[in-house]
Amino acid sequence: MVTYILKRLGYIILSLFFIITITFFLMHAAPGGPFASERALTPAIEAQMNEAYGLNDPIHVQYLDYLVSAFTFDFGPSFKYVGQEVSDIIRRGLPYSLVLGLEAMFIALAIGVLLGVIAALKHNRFGDYTAMIIAVLGISVPSFIMAAVLQYIFAIQMQLLPIARFETFAHTILPAVALASTPLAFIARLMRSSMLDVLSTDYIKTAKSKGLGQRVVTYRHGLRNAILPVISYIGPLVASILTGSFVIEKIFGIPGLGNEFVVSVTNRDYTVIMGTTVFFSVLLLVSILLVDLVYGLVDPRIKVAAKGDKG
Amino acid sequence: MNKILEVKDLSVSFDTYGAEVKAVRGVSFDLEEKETLAIVGESGSGKSVTAQSIMRLIQMPPGKFVNGSILFNGEDLTEKPEKQMENIRGKEIGMIFQDPMTSLNPTMTIGKQIAEGLIKHRNMSKKEAHLKGIELLKLVGIPTPEVRINQYPHEYSGGMRQRAMIAIALACNPKILIADEPTTALDVTIQAQILDLMRGLQEETGTAIILITHDLGIVANMASRVAVMYGGKIVETGTVDEIFYHPKHPYTWGLLGSMPKLDIEEEELQVIPGSPPDLADPPKGCPFVTRCPYAMSACTKQMPAYTNISDTQKTACWLLDDRAPEVQIPESAIVGGSEINA
Ligand SMILES: Nc1ncnc2c1ncn2[C@@H]1O[C@H](COP(=O)(O)OP(=O)(O)OP(=O)(O)O)[C@@H](O)[C@H]1O
Ligand SMILES: [Mg+2]
Numbered sequence: 278m279v280t281y282i283l284k285r286l287g288y289i290i291l292s293l294f295f296i297i298t299i300t301f302f303l304m305h306a307a308p309g310g311p312f313a314s315e316r317a318l319t320p321a322i323e324a325q326m327n328e329a330y331g332l333n334d335p336i337h338v339q340y341l342d343y344l345v346s347a348f349t350f351d352f353g354p355s356f357k358y359v360g361q362e363v364s365d366i367i368r369r370g371l372p373y374s375l376v377l378g379l380e381a382m383f384i385a386l387a388i389g390v391l392l393g394v395i396a397a398l399k400h401n402r403f404g405d406y407t408a409m410i411i412a413v414l415g416i417s418v419p420s421f422i423m424a425a426v427l428q429y430i431f432a433i434q435m436q437l438l439p440i441a442r443f444e445t446f447a448h449t450i451l452p453a454v455a456l457a458s459t460p461l462a463f464i465a466r467l468m469r470s471s472m473l474d475v476l477s478t479d480y481i482k483t484a485k486s487k488g489l490g491q492r493v494v495t496y497r498h499g500l501r502n503a504i505l506p507v508i509s510y511i512g513p514l515v516a517s518i519l520t521g522s523f524v525i526e527k528i529f530g531i532p533g534l535g536n537e538f539v540v541s542v543t544n545r546d547y548t549v550i551m552g553t554t555v556f557f558s559v560l561l562l563v564s565i566l567l568v569d570l571v572y573g574l575v576d577p578r579i580k581v582a583a584k585g586d587k588g
Numbered sequence: 589m590n591k592i593l594e595v596k597d598l599s600v601s602f603d604t605y606g607a608e609v610k611a612v613r614g615v616s617f618d619l620e621e622k623e624t625l626a627i628v629g630e631s632g633s634g635k636s637v638t639a640q641s642i643m644r645l646i647q648m649p650p651g652k653f654v655n656g657s658i659l660f661n662g663e664d665l666t667e668k669p670e671k672q673m674e675n676i677r678g679k680e681i682g683m684i685f686q687d688p689m690t691s692l693n694p695t696m697t698i699g700k701q702i703a704e705g706l707i708k709h710r711n712m713s714k715k716e717a718h719l720k721g722i723e724l725l726k727l728v729g730i731p732t733p734e735v736r737i738n739q740y741p742h743e744y745s746g747g748m749r750q751r752a753m754i755a756i757a758l759a760c761n762p763k764i765l766i767a768d769e770p771t772t773a774l775d776v777t778i779q780a781q782i783l784d785l786m787r788g789l790q791e792e793t794g795t796a797i798i799l800i801t802h803d804l805g806i807v808a809n810m811a812s813r814v815a816v817m818y819g820g821k822i823v824e825t826g827t828v829d830e831i832f833y834h835p836k837h838p839y840t841w842g843l844l845g846s847m848p849k850l851d852i853e854e855e856e857l858q859v860i861p862g863s864p865p866d867l868a869d870p871p872k873g874c875p876f877v878t879r880c881p882y883a884m885s886a887c888t889k890q891m892p893a894y895t896n897i898s899d900t901q902k903t904a905c906w907l908l909d910d911r912a913p914e915v916q917i918p919e920s921a922i923v924g925g926s927e928i929n930a
Contacts, residue, residue, distance in 0.1 A: 479691040482645050487705040487756065488678035491670070498693050505695075576695055577740040 374533035393468020415462025629817030682757030819875025826901030845920035
C-alpha cells in the first residue's frame with residue numbers, strides 16, 4: 278500500500294514537471310509580456326523592469342528558475358500587482374473557490390446520483406423521462422448560458438437570490454448550481470445506465486432469492502455496485518469543476534482563484550500564471566489519487582494491486 | 589408421499605415491443621417431499637422462466653402471469669403479496685443460478701452474503717450468523733472456512749463460488765431447492781463434485797430439488813422424475829426409468845438420441861434438425877411439429893392432450909392417439925445401460 282502511494286506520488290511529480298514545462302513555453306510563445314500593455318512605459322523603463330524581474334536572462338535560465346520556484350512552491354511576487362506575493366493571491370482566492378467548488382461537487386454528486394437512481398427505478402416511466410430531460414438539458418446547455426438563465430430567473434424575475442458576488446450562503450447557490458449543471462447531468466446518466474445494468478445482474482436475483490426486501494436489494498446490493506463508475510468519474514469531475522470555475526467566477530464576479538487565473542493570463546503575469554497552474558494541477562492530481570484510493574475501498578477487486586505491493 | 593409444490597397450468601408471458609412472448613404456456617407438475625425433479629429441454633424452452641416464476645423473480649412488467657397457479661403448502665404463490673413472498677424466498681425455497689461468476693455480489697464478503705438470509709429469516713444476530721456461515725461453508729466443503737468467510741467472491745474459484753451459492757441457498761433449510769443449471773458453467777470434474785455435494789446435502793437435509801439442466805447424464809445421476817419441456821410446454825413427464833427406457837414423445841427420442849453414447853461407435857453426434865418455435869407467435873398445434881419426423885396433419889391443428897402411459901408417465905403426442913399409425917422408437921434413442929451411469 279505504502280509503495281503504491283509512493284509510486285503514485287512519483288507519477289504526480291512527473292506529470293507536474295511536464296505541466297510546468299508546457300505551461301512555461303506556451304506562456305513565452307504567446308505574444309506580449311507582463312509590461313507590454315502599459316503604454317506609459319518608455320522602452321528604457323520596460324527594459325529595466327524586464328531586467329529586474331529576470332526576463333532578460335536566456336530562456337533556459339528562466340526555465341530553470343521556474344522549475345526551482347515551482348518545486349519549492351515559492352513563486353515570488355506578482356508582476357502586475359506590486360508588493361503582492363503569488364502565495365498571497367492564492368491564499369486570498371482559494372477560500373472562495375473552495376467553497377464554490379465543493380458546493381458544486383456536492384450538488385452534482387448528490388442530485389446526479391439521486392436523479393440517476395430514480396430514473397433507473399422508474400425505468401421507462403414518468404420519473405425516468407423527467408430525470409433524463411433534466412439530464413439532457415444539463416449536458417447540452419453550456420454553464421455560462423445556464424448561469425445567465427439562472428440569474429435571470431432567480432435573481433431578476435423572482436428576486437429570490439443575489440445576482441452576483443460571494444458574501445453569504447445565498448450568494449453561493451446560483452454559481453454553484455450553474456457550475457454543477459453539466460457534471461450533474463453527466464452523473465445522472467452514468468448512474469442511470471449503471472444502475473439499470475446492476476439491477477439486471479444475477480446477483481440482484483440472488484439477493485432477492487434470499488427473501489431480502491426490495492429496498493435492501495436496491496440499496497445494499499444495487500447502489501453500492503452501481504455507484505462505482507460515478508466514483509471513477511470524480512477525477513474528471515474535479516477537472517470539469519475547475520475549468521468551469523474560470524467562467525463562472527467571472528460571470529458572478531467572484532474573487533476566486535479561477536478568476537485570478539484568467540486575469541493573470543490576460544495580464545501575462547508570469548508568476549501568477551505559473552503559481553495558479555501548479556496549484557490547480559496539484560489539486561487535480563491529488564484528487565485523482567484520492568479517488569483511486571477510495572475506489573479501492575469500495576471495490577474489493579481493486580485491492581489486488583495494493584496487496585501485491587504489500588506482499 | 590406429500591406434494592409440497594403443485595404447479596397447475598402455469599402460463600407466463602413477456603410484453604416486449606410489438607409482441608407478447610409466451611415463454612411458458614400451460615405447464616403443470618408436482619414436486620414431492622425430498623424428491624429430485626429434473627426439468628430438461630433445450631435453450632429457450634422456458635425452464636428458467638418456470639423456475640423463476642415459482643420464486644416470483646420474474647420482473648413484472650414486462651413479465652406477467654397469464655394463467656394458472658403455483659401451490660406451495662396449499663397457498664397460491666402467484667397471488668401472494670410481495671411482502672409475504674419475502675418470507676418464502678430463501679426460507680422455504682432456495683435457488684442456485686447457472687453462473688457462479690455473476691450470481692454473487694462482487695462487493696460483499698461471502699460471509700455477509702450468507703448471513704443476510706439468516707439474519708432475516710432466523711432472527712440471528714450478526715455474530716451468530718457469522719458463526720453459522722462458517723459452519724455452512726464447512727458443510728459445503730470449503731477449506732479453512734474461518735478465513736474464507738471474510739473473503740470476496742473474486743478470491744474464490746468458480747467451483748468454490750458455486751459451493752458458496754449452495755451454502756446461501758441452503759442456509760435456512762428450505763423445503764425446496766431450485767437449481768437452474770447449477771453446473772453448466774463449471775468444468776467437468778468440478779461438475780461432478782458439485783452434484784455429489786448437492787446429493788449429499790439432500791440426503792442430510794431432506795430438501796426437495798428442482799434441477800434444471802440440458803444434460804441427460806446429470807438427470808440420470810440425480811433425479812427421480814423428469815419433465816421434458818419444449819416450446820413453453822411440458823411434452824412428457826415420467827420417472828427417470830420411464831423417460832430413459834420407455835420414452836414416448838419424439839422430442840424425448842431426439843434428446844436421448846443426441847446424448848453421446850459410450851458403447852456404440854458413432855461418426856457424429858445426432859442432433860435434432862430445425863430450430864425451436866417463435867414464442868411470440870407459437871404454433872397452434874404441437875410446438876415440435878416443424879421438427880418432428882412423424883408429424884401428421886392433426887399435429888399442426890391442435891395441441892395433443894396428455895395420454896397417461898402409466899401412473900407416473902404422461903405424454904402429449906398425437907402418435908399415442910388410437911387413429912395414429914404405429915411408430916417404432918428410433919435406434920438412436922434406445923438407451924443402453926452404460927451411459928446412464930456415465
Ligand atoms: N425478460 C424477458 N423478456 C422477453 N422474453 C423473455 C424474457 N425472459 C425470457 N424470455 C423468453 O422466454 C423464453 C424462455 O426463456 P428461458 O430463459 O426460460 O429458457 P430456458 O429454457 O431457461 O433456456 P436456457 O437453457 O437457455 O437457459 C425465451 O424465448 C426467452 O427469449
Ligand atoms: Mg435458463
